[in-house]
Amino acid sequence: MSTLTLESPMTVPRDTARRSVLDLLEDAASGHGTVRFLASDTEATSISTLWAQSGDAARWITDTVGAGSTIAALLSNTRPCAAFLIGAWRAGCTVASLPLPGRGISIESYLEQLGRFCAAAGAETLMVDAAHARLIESPPVPVHTYDEVLSGGPTCPFDGGGALVQFTSGSLGTPKGIFLSLEAVGANVEAIISTIEPDVGDSSCSWLPLSHDMGLIGLFLTPLAAGAPRFGHHDLVLMTPEKFVTNPNSWLRTCSEFGSTFTVVPNFALELAVRTAKRAGSLDLSRVRVCIVGSESVRADTLKRFTDTYAPHGFQPRAFCPAYGMAEATVAVTAVRPQQHWRAMSFDGASFGGASFGGPDSHTLVSTGPPIDGVDVRVPGPEGAVGQIEFRSPSLLDRYIGAELRLTDDGYFRTSDLGLVDGGELFVIGRSDEVIIVAGRNLYPADIETALPDGMVRPGCVAAVEAPGGGLAIVAEATSSRMEPTELDRVCRSIRGAVAVATGVGAATVAFVHRGTLLKTPSGKLRRLAIRTVLAEGESLLWRKDFA
Template sequence: MRTDRDVMDHEGRGASPLQPTPTDDDLPRRYADFETMPEALDYAARGLRGLNFHDARGQLVRPYPFAELREDALAAAHRLIARGVRPGERIALVAETAPEFVALFFGALYAGAWPVPLPLPTSFGGRDAYIDQLATQLTSCDPRLLLYPAELDTFAAAAAAAAGVESQDWSAFALDDAEPTALPKAQPDDIAYLQYSSGSTRFPHGVAVTHRALLSNLAAHAHSMKIGPGDRGVSWLPFYHDMGLVGCMLSIVGNQMSADYLKTEDFARRPLAWLDLVSRNQGTTMSYSPTFGYDICARRVSSQMDVAERFDLSRWRVAGNGADMIRPDVMQAFVDTFAAAGFKASSFLPSYGLAEATLAVSVMPPGEGIVVEMVEETLLAGGGPGERDRPQRYRAVVNCGKPVRDMEVAIRGDDGSRLSEREVGKVHCRGTSVMVGYFRDEEATAACLDADGWLDTGDMGYLSDGYLYIVGRAKDMIIINGKNHWPQDIEWAVEQLPGFKAGDIAAFSITTPGGEETPAVLVQCRTSDAAERARLRGAIRERVRAITGINCVVELVPPRSLPRTSSGKLSRAKARNLYLSGEIQTYDIAA
């Protein structure tokens, strides 16, 4: 691995022998119109583009042309076959943002095995929680082998031992001798890989995606985003999440783009390094993030920083947003903060997708930006216009775009009937990129995928003039006295109080000792003053009552108490479980 001394710093001083792969070359672009993913890499390797890995300061440490990736992947495939790995067996990979992971992922594909990206440790939960999660997912996917970066040896080896799985760090695996041998030829309807959703912990579901489904989705979102000459990707998203793996790595190969990567943990420590990387991009940037990524960047800008001097965001063509509820207020704050650096609000590209559909279900046409509709909250909750016992309140719901190519979207009621325009119900989708099913879980598959190929996404939304609007997760809805309340509405209301920000609040339903359902609101509190805590508790309770008309249980908890999924999203379900089990510390009322 090359060292930082070989690299030009972020202000451009010094000479560097390292050059990133070019944004454009002479290879005619094909929009993922291949039968299998190995065929896509074979084609991309004929050009000069590739992947580029950067350190925590955004300095280039490893350009990785597709030709070199293909060579390493073929070598990995021969090593796997030499170890007796057969087509259809799983190869679990801890998904570090590194060239080794990408080479091993494609090596498994060339060998006919199914790569299974698994998460890295997060700051929440510690060593034991990570080992338990990894062991649970290993038991679920039943892999032939677990490969991981050497620095995670104690974690990964312990998890593998608990699951009875052979394991090896990938630097040791790379030393194995293997003679070149004939490789199996994948077919379009073969399974390409298994994808665990970011919330897969206690009861993980491995989403089985075929080559046909994958390439259909890569082509669909490439056409939706109008990928063309001059476009270049920039990403910090983890390779174990569908947006990072499919949208920001496999799509890069399938559509022959160059891309620049930061590790997710480096983005978490220095978020503005992402924007530094965008600024240095000489092409037109395509980069995605959940809402919280834009939020944290805007918050890191101090009043003394001259954003126009430090950043150049004028070439950011596609600022994608997805993977969580899109917050128009956060998007506006980002525009307000970085407009002076050339960022255009029209660059925002909202979208909607999920691992069970490979990735993209709907994408906003480029250039339309954030479009919202103001919807009365009783309609959002599935009620009628007459169900109002308090003043009307509205929520801004973001337009998540039109269904991508070869994808249908329908909104259905509780009885399965198809709803009309602007009626809120469960979002269903059907298309060539919908999963085969959950690995070895026919019951869970049947619960969400019907005989006609319609997938129940579990999300609630509505259609308006051909555009899809998402209002929340069905399982998150809080039902009190027969009325539906969205936890996001409660959380967003509390965030408007001084001193709180997105991610500080988790709302969910609990049962009181008297047997009644009531919302509980957990709020991360940074003050140690008892009187101030009492004042905050009262202010939160009154705020929720004013917004929803209901009383709630308010619990103040220490900072960093609320759990997140591996992709960084708040996990309400896990917060509820930890709260009910007493594993989240709460500040005593008198404390």
């Protein structure tokens, strides 16, 4: 069987020595870049000052925890946390970034999860901000707050050489950590910089949590590194995810206020921005030239609605850069290049060898572009064939913690994602372990979830999963917490009908969970496999309707 491989448009020789992310940050410290932590600081902090504070943190860590230790951390979007992270790496420590409490998880379950994460990573210290310290009454290991690290410690040498461990969001059972060298992180940061091509006067805005790979690598370390003298002056404005969740308009208002040119968001953030547009007020988004969209399925209808809504405020559709990535690649694998209009293609079932993708007639996929520098991507089979996405990259993880890393004989990492290659670009369909097979048809959750008309369920709170007895199940949050059983039953039937019209498949089960309990990761992605377990157990359901 032939295989089409997308090779990266290399801008540097493959045998060039990789630079650590610490090397990139030290370069940036000699420039004029700044970062503004809106959660705590009224004034911008120069990257050189942040670098100096990371030295204080490195001395505190060496004196208190020990150089070369493994430290677990609930990373937050604050200056003390940023100083800790960089300082820990300078002290040669491995930082295990743990997921923040996810939606629908009790504090007891979360503390148990923290204990498993710390044990898996071999961490004997947990770093948190003051707010989380108050929540963790019985920590699995000794806890310190980020404010402590700024006090410094005795003068001592430190030579870097640390590492980063990212635990997968919503891990079940034995935690699986992704161990990344600082050289791998540096390679991905440099590749992203090469993709966005920063220039004098560029600035970034982010609300993404530093506990998530897209927030930490894509929109924190990358903008910091872009502050190096060779790129000119670069400013980063860092919001908190809590601010965005409570007020989605705050992201675009901050971009407008600070004249941001670069931002990164998941698809659901664009949906929220469209739904709340009437409360946005006057905005100037004309300076936004790069808006990377990733972390979850990118929807063509979402990009179009956002453009239609915010074009009057100066937003340009060519700013959208749909992208694909994963923690095993540090973060980024492919991306549409800035100012090159994103591409969407409609395919019918015959185009996929008879497989069906959500709708009875066609399926629209958005291109996530060609590989970024240094990365090769392939999908086994001829061009246009659906298969498992594979890649190799200088940013690939060194190893798993809690699982075995297996590569192909020629060094490719085989993902759990399905996709196809067309015109030199990657189109991602969905995760292979979330496919729902009904009567020989492959149904993909994202297509079904977006097929429901507005008003049937709470926006953004619906999941398509495999039913306990086989077939399709829909699990959602109701639009109101006061619905009577007869109304819930009626809405279940309406949902089944709407899904059947959109996909040609009737749901075997439709269920409602209580508001605020549909399981999601801290970054807002649906935890479909865990939701499937909740449905099978049936204990946390508000209402369930099975159809014969």
